[in-house]
Amino acid sequence: DQQVKQNSPSLSVQEGRISILNCDYTNSMFDYFLWYKKYPAEGPTFLISISSIKDKNEDGRFTVFLNKSAKHLSLHIVPSQPGDSAVYFCAASATNAGKSTFGDGTTLTVKP
Amino acid sequence: GAGVSQSPRYKVAKRGQDVALRCDPISGHVSLFWYQQALGQGPEFLTYFQNEAQLDKSGLPSDRFFAERPEGSVSTLKIQRTQQEDSAVYLCASSFRRGASNEQFFGPGTRLTVL
Numbered sequence: 001d002q003q004v005k006q007n008s009p010s011l012s013v014q015e016g017r018i019s020i021l022n023c024d025y026t027n028s029m030f031d032y033f034l035w036y037k038k039y040p041a042e043g044p045t046f047l048i049s050i051s052s053i054k055d056k057n058e059d060g061r062f063t064v065f066l067n068k069s070a071k072h073l074s075l076h077i078v079p080s081q082p083g084d085s086a087v088y089f090c091a092a093s094a095t096n097a098g099k100s101t102f103g104d105g106t107t108l109t110v111k112p
Numbered sequence: 113g114a115g116v117s118q119s120p121r122y123k124v125a126k127r128g129q130d131v132a133l134r135c136d137p138i139s140g141h142v143s144l145f146w147y148q149q150a151l152g153q154g155p156e157f158l159t160y161f162q163n164e165a166q167l168d169k170s171g172l173p174s175d176r177f178f179a180e181r182p183e184g185s186v187s188t189l190k191i192q193r194t195q196q197e198d199s200a201v202y203l204c205a206s207s208f209r210r211g212a213s214n215e216q217f218f219g220p221g222t223r224l225t226v227l
Contacts (some may be wrong), residue, residue: 004154032213043116043203043218051213057157089154093212098168100145100212104153111216 004092005026005102014111021106024092026071030092030101033060035064038087038105047088048075053106081112113216114138116219118204124225133189133222137206145216147180147203155203161173161187162210194226 005024013019031052049101050057050064050073051055054071057064063076077084117136125131137144143162147155148171157171163184172179176195181187191198201223205216 006154034215036218040218043205043220045218046215049215091154095211095213097212098143098145098162099157099170100155100216101157102147102154 001026002088002103004101004103005028006088006090006106008106009104010107010109012111013080013110015082016079019075019080019084019110020077021088021090021108022075023073024071025073025092025101025104027092027094027101028071029094031095032093033064033066033073034091034093034100035062036089036091036102037084038089041060044089077108079109080108082110082112084108085110116206118202118219118222120222121220122223122225124227126227127196129175129194130190130192131194131224132139133191133202133204133224135187135189135204135219136174137187137204138208138217139161139185139186141206141208141217142210143207143214143216144181145205145207145212146187146189148173149201151200155212158202160212178195179197181215191197191224196223196226199224199226 034049035047038044087105136162148156160168161181
């Protein structure tokens with residue numbers, strides 16, 4: 001049973017447009033969510049996070065939205081750039097836990 | 113820069129061999145995590161250390177997997193009697209704060225292939 005799901009394996013957008021990546025979770029104990037970006041042959045790199053006490057967190061071109069009632073979060077990238085092309089992972093954890101649960105990732109391609 | 117490093121980057125083992133994978137976290141980072149990533153999937157949690165204490169090893173798939181961090185810095189993941197299903201990328205991550213609810217800094221991973 002996958003507790004964190006990224007239902008879109010891939011997404012393609014035009015440069016300058018908005019990219020929206022989605023993530024759903026099932027475990028109500030999760031209260032902290034992170035997005036990571038991964039290039040080939042490298043480890044994931046932290047992008048942005050959100051605590052369950054918030055419903056939005058913004059950092060430059062990146063905004064994460066959290067809908068606790070729907071157990072859904074999304075990452076918005078505006079405007080998208082070709083350098084944003086990578087695999088994006090959503091991860092969730094519970095306070096004081098050592099375990100993070102990751103989704104299977106969404107491959108974003110931004111076309112020039 | 114002094115990021116998380118892992119060695120070796122690539123390891124080929126014959127089925128039944130023992131392997132040891134090393135992780136050098138960022139200096140001063142309290143938390144250290146090991147993950148296993150199969151092709152086309154996300155990282156899957158294996159184990160978590162807070163300094164030298166292994167606080168969560170619930171993700172280790174069998175008793176053939178063993179991890180240690182004896183001095184609270186470098187960590188080793190050991191896999192005994194490797195099987196083909198152990199083939200994966202093994203990622204190590206560290207974090208300045210305690211627990212998983214913080215930004216983790218990942219190493220580049222060790223790609224293990226078991227023949």
